[in-house]
Amino acid sequence: MADRPVPVKDLRLLDVKLGQLPTWLASGDYSPGGIYRAYKRGTGRFYTKYFDVKKGGIGGLAMILTGYVVISYIWSYDHISK
Template identity: 60%
Template sequence: MADKVVPIKEQKLMDVKLGQLPSWLAARDYSAQGIFLGFKAGYDRFFNKYINVKNAGIGGFAMLMTGYVILSYTWSYSHLKTERIRKYH
């Protein structure tokens, strides 16, 4: 039984071959609404996989908090960089 032929626009990134990558990228929606819907779909996928399960553990919450800590450190790095060269004595 042969696999079903899926249009390039509906394929996931992991299913796209290297030669098909430019046409897959061209088929994406880069409008503000398309980007918003892409982030929303990613959030929904993360939430349903790690948070919204019967026997939830700490894994999903820990990944979310780790991402928040790394993001906040990145945003405040320029301020922290100037603080570390000061001498407190």
């Protein structure tokens, strides 16, 4: 069976061809409510991808610890370099 065609406004940005880009941009909801909904949708996806993971491991803890070490080094660089 052939896939049914999807309207341009329902495509993701990566799936839009260059010739369809002006149509895709014009079909967006640029009202304050639309911008707010897009912002909430983006933060929800970000939270789901990076914070609401199903399998946790040592990687997240290692990143936090590495960040703490780097920031501590930057803060005390003047004292260490003398």
